[in-house]
Amino acid sequence: MSAAPETREGTAPIGRRVRLFLRHNSLGLFFVTAFLLALSGQAVAGHAEFNNQLVADGLEPIGFGAYLTTSDFGVDVMENWQSEYLQFFLYIFGTVYLLQRGSPESKELGRAGIESDQDQMVGEHAADDSPRWAAATGWRTAVYSRSLGLVMGTIFLLSFLAQSVTGVAAYNEQQLRQLQAPVSWSAYLSSADFWSRTLQNWQSELLAVASMAVLAIYLRQRGSPESKPVGASHSATGVEG
Incomplete structure (x- = not known):
């Protein structure tokens, strides 16, 4: 009897399966997404700060991609x-x-x-x-x-x-x-x-x-x-x- 919901879920339309996946994994997905957004924001802000320091030291600023490898x-x-x-x-x-x-x-x-x-x-x-x-x-x-x-x-x-x-x-x-x-x-x-x-x-x-x-x-x-x-x-x- 307990296997029936899994069978119905497995044969459900793709849209429903996607919604169920998002609901059942929402905690992990939320924090992974928030992490990526925060990391991206850190990279953008850090790049600007790094270039400000380079200019203050009389050096040429660098591109965003180059900053990510610093x-x-x-x-x-x-x-x-x-x-x-x-x-x-x-x-x-x-x-x-x-x-x-x-x-x-x-x-x-x-x-x-x-x-x-x-x-x-x-x-x-x-x-x-x-x-x-x-x-x-x-x-x-x-x-x-x-x-x-x-x-x-x-x-x-x-x-x-x-x-x-x-x-x-x-x-x-x-x-x-x-x-x-x-x-x-x-x-x-x-x-x-x-x-x-x-x-x-x-x-x-x-x-x-x-x-x-x-x-x-x-x-x-x-x-x-x-x-x-x-x-x-x-x-x-x-x-x-």
Whole structure:
């Protein structure tokens, strides 16, 4: 009986299938679209600012396409990406063991830790529609059961590395304009410029996570899974609306 809606959806007219796809994937599509618009806006504004600086230094401005390949644009993008993925990496692993009484962002107070195989539907406790690696044993289950945090951590490390590489290139370009000696990559990693760029992003991301976890104890957003039900007690923990 449950397969009937899928059959009707699969044989529906193309227009209806497109509308269903957009509705069922609207959250991801919205944020991907917003990301692309914000990135495009950053590129346009950054190009204008970069050319203003070139003119102020007595140099010729460059085209938009050339700006997109510069280290200045690369470091501005990467320093934001690495802070975002650090936030998710810490949040994913932190919420395994750390609790916040009254917050829907926390697990229930008695469930700290990785939980049992039965709770996590792993191995012999996997359901018929569970991912294949959830039903496997050994290293596949160990990897898959931590795959979200591992991927987020990997993206963070790669974007952190990319930030350092593009950052030293942008820094040395500025050094040469000012007729100063360039620095090595290792020296740049210990420089004030690198850590100023990095920490100004980390502090904002960590503050945002802390605000979400704590404010959701007392405030509500009707209909959002990130909020408790409007009438839930302030002390209710791990309850989502």
